[in-house]
Amino acid sequence: MIIRAIKLRAVTSKGDHGFAFVFARGLTVIRGSNSSGKSTLFNCLLYGIGMEELVGGKGEKILPYAVKEFFEYDSQRIEITASEVFVELENNTGNIVTLRRAIRDEVRDTKLVEVFAGAHLTTEAELGTAIPTYMHDAGGAIKREGYHRFLEDFLGLKSPQVAKTGGGECKLYLQTIFAALAIEQKRGWTDYIANIPFYGIRDARTQVTQYLLGLSVFETDILRNRLDADAVAIDLDWRTINDELRREATGVGIVVEGIQGRPSALFDHALVRVVKQTESISVPISEYITQLRGEYTVLAQQAEGYSRSSGADALKELDKVSEELQLLSVLHERASVSLTLQRASLLEYETLLKETKEDLERNKTAEKLQNLGAQHAVELATGHCPTCHQSIDDTLLSGMVSGPQMDLQANIDYLDSQRRMLQRQIAGMKETVRQSETYLANLAARVAAKHDYRNALRGDVSNGASESRAIVRRQVQIELEVAAIEKLEVQVSAYLERLIDVARRLAENQVARKALPKNTYTQSDLARISLFQKMFRANAGSFGYESATISEIEISLDNLTPTLSQLELREIIKKEPKADIKADSSASDFVRLIWSYLLALYQTSAQPSTKGNHPGVLLLDEPGQHSMRSSSQHALLQLLSGESNLQSIIAASFDENESVFKEATDGLKYELIEWDGKLLRPL
Amino acid sequence: MTKTKMHLLFQRRPAPVIAEHRPLYKICQFLLVLRMASRSGKSSLPRMHLFNWAFKRRDRSARIIEAAKSKELHITAWGFDPALAIALKYGIAEGLIRTVSTGYELTDRGIDLADAVVKDKDIFGSEKAILISIGKDITEGMVEAVAKDWEVA
Numbered sequence: 001m002i003i004r005a006i007k008l009r010a011v012t013s014k015g016d017h018g019f020a021f022v023f024a025r026g027l028t029v030i031r032g033s034n035s036s037g038k039s040t041l042f043n044c045l046l047y048g049i050g051m052e053e054l055v056g057g058k059g060e061k062i063l064p065y066a067v068k069e070f071f072e073y074d075s076q077r078i079e080i081t082a083s084e085v086f087v088e089l090e091n092n093t094g095n096i097v098t099l100r101r102a103i104r105d106e107v108r109d110t111k112l113v114e115v116f117a118g119a120h121l122t123t124e125a126e127l128g129t130a131i132p133t134y135m136h137d138a139g140g141a142i143k144r145e146g147y148h149r150f151l152e153d154f155l156g157l158k159s160p161q162v163a164k165t166g167g168g169e170c171k172l173y174l175q176t177i178f179a180a181l182a183i184e185q186k187r188g189w190t191d192y193i194a195n196i197p198f199y200g201i202r203d204a205r206t207q208v209t210q211y212l213l214g215l216s217v218f219e220t221d222i223l224r225n226r227l228d229a230d231a232v233a234i235d236l237d238w239r240t241i242n243d244e245l246r247r248e249a250t251g252v253g254i255v256v257e258g259i260q261g262r263p264s265a266l267f268d269h270a271l272v273r274v275v276k277q278t279e280s281i282s283v284p285i286s287e288y289i290t291q292l293r294g295e296y297t298v299l300a301q302q303a304e305g306y307s308r309s310s311g312a313d314a315l316k317e318l319d320k321v322s323e324e325l326q327l328l329s330v331l332h333e334r335a336s337v338s339l340t341l342q343r344a345s346l347l348e349y350e351t352l353l354k355e356t357k358e359d360l361e362r363n364k365t366a367e368k369l370q371n372l373g374a375q376h377a378v379e380l381a382t383g384h385c386p387t388c389h390q391s392i393d394d395t396l397l398s399g400m401v402s403g404p405q406m407d408l409q410a411n412i413d414y415l416d417s418q419r420r421m422l423q424r425q426i427a428g429m430k431e432t433v434r435q436s437e438t439y440l441a442n443l444a445a446r447v448a449a450k451h452d453y454r455n456a457l458r459g460d461v462s463n464g465a466s467e468s469r470a471i472v473r474r475q476v477q478i479e480l481e482v483a484a485i486e487k488l489e490v491q492v493s494a495y496l497e498r499l500i501d502v503a504r505r506l507a508e509n510q511v512a513r514k515a516l517p518k519n520t521y522t523q524s525d526l527a528r529i530s531l532f533q534k535m536f537r538a539n540a541g542s543f544g545y546e547s548a549t550i551s552e553i554e555i556s557l558d559n560l561t562p563t564l565s566q567l568e569l570r571e572i573i574k575k576e577p578k579a580d581i582k583a584d585s586s587a588s589d590f591v592r593l594i595w596s597y598l599l600a601l602y603q604t605s606a607q608p609s610t611k612g613n614h615p616g617v618l619l620l621d622e623p624g625q626h627s628m629r630s631s632s633q634h635a636l637l638q639l640l641s642g643e644s645n646l647q648s649i650i651a652a653s654f655d656e657n658e659s660v661f662k663e664a665t666d667g668l669k670y671e672l673i674e675w676d677g678k679l680l681r682p683l
Numbered sequence: 684m685t686k687t688k689m690h691l692l693f694q695r696r697p698a699p700v701i702a703e704h705r706p707l708y709k710i711c712q713f714l715l716v717l718r719m720a721s722r723s724g725k726s727s728l729p730r731m732h733l734f735n736w737a738f739k740r741r742d743r744s745a746r747i748i749e750a751a752k753s754k755e756l757h758i759t760a761w762g763f764d765p766a767l768a769i770a771l772k773y774g775i776a777e778g779l780i781r782t783v784s785t786g787y788e789l790t791d792r793g794i795d796l797a798d799a800v801v802k803d804k805d806i807f808g809s810e811k812a813i814l815i816s817i818g819k820d821i822t823e824g825m826v827e828a829v830a831k832d833w834e835v836a
Contacts, residue, residue, distance in 0.1 A: 380777060396766040
């Protein structure tokens, strides 16, 4: 990507004002003293290419009033009625477009970026018809008419899908990638790629680095993310099917055994048993149906002989049935009492679990406070008395309690094991309650049926009918029950089919997970990272980094930032103040690391053997920051101008000192942009 | 019957400590009370004991939130916890709070730590919720009015 030129046009009552500059294909230096409008130019450029979020805002808000309200020229205050910015871009296939975006306009929204084909600024080509594109609306990176989608296509970038912190995935938005290409001066030099706008992308900085270096991690990451989401869905499906099946079965007093509460790839439907549970034994339903049919036949025979049998037989049967009914009622009573007890203790366990969780939460707070306290130099955080500095017990009531006390970590572990124990207990209890409920429902149905039968028998005895209503009633009951169970059998096999399918999906998921590479990085990724490290060290050396031994700095594989013995290298705050402010402060040493990092990203990506995705442009606003040695600035500019395919635009004040500027740019090939007085002038 | 000698060995295991008895926990809890629910970071001792008592149970917290809303304290007595007194002593020794004529006051260091605790969203969730709904509406005057009935006539 090459930024060819920029133009700002402000319409005023005194005619058009503004500025227009052409950038070199290599190094361009924008020189200007403080408050001369250097950053205005820089931010207008970012705004013009739709990257103003890097400055920390959306839309024209990030621009100073001088380009949208009024400015002073020839000691006159000139009001702006409308203003717009043009930027000319070229992609790596030589295609040129001109972008136009309004800053202040009655008609055009600042979310609109008009794209014109051709080089309008450098060749005066006609503007022609615009393709309107929009930004900052949902879908701006995905929809065809979205500006960032256009820019991505134009630059030939293909930004990958990445995981979000809150689950789900999104694109690695172009703005996050540009945060490693354009560094504004306020917050930009506080960290490696400091200005990534917030989109909830997980480890955004690492992802941007991985993308620019062209590492192959994205496919794996996304695949892993999908597998995780699938696993959750599989678990849920299994539970839903299992619950439905149990509910259906309970309805007809049948129990399904051999299905675990959680999905397992080893699920074997042959091990599932569908049984009828009576007092102590459980019989498979096929056998149970046979039993019912047998009883039915016996009843039919009885019905035939009924008219011949005496009332004594009926009375005998009535006695027998009454006794059975009593037994069933007692069982029902007992089962319902035990269910109530089980439910009560389940509730108790749940309360205990809730309390344990709250306790655990409090202990974690205490643990965090220890860290926080240590940061604020509170002596108690390290277990020492603030007055006498002796070590003390970590409890307020040490004088009142005898015996040893748990320390915080032991306490947390203890509560955690309690929590796990309670959770297991609750899971077991829930299963027991569910079994009891089934059993109870089963008993209730049988009590009701027996009750009906007995009443019918009583009727038979008292009115001496020639046909037994009791027998008929029992026969009807059997017919209904058999029909219901047979229907259930069909349903069960349908449910089992679904469970088999879920188990198959789980097995596939597990196989796919096994096939994922064990390490985050492949061999070629590691080669790239090691090249990146080499480049980084070389750069840091030429910039004169001296807070640590450069050969000991490593690029961490965890987050791809420079580290020294596992610690991320950041600003090192030294206690003793240096006598000479011009001499190196450690803050500027950290800035050197940021330079090295940004440049190494490009260098690694530009290597033909390890081609990455860097668009080949670097925009740096005031990279010198506070009083950087001019030799270091020189080294930076030299390296930048030496990169033949890198366009770099550097805005700097060079400490408002001619000799610093001379020293920093000595013998280099660059294009200089500077102006006298104010940036905005008649066009 | 033969007599065998039995030896029982007891090994004392450390006992768990409730989190609010950890010195830093209690101190920070009251840095929060002073920062979030007390005028100019000052509070009397009985008033702090009232908060301490209210933090311990949900129904008590509900009662002082109610009191803060109605501007009238209908709680006739509350517990005084030695743990709080010890925590305050530690807090003074650490230079996080200091005694003033009316009770206790946050020092600049105390304010810094309190702000760090306020900023961390993961800690003291329930306490912060209670303190936010109370605001600074439990005044010294309300506490004073109840406490003066305690004195022996």
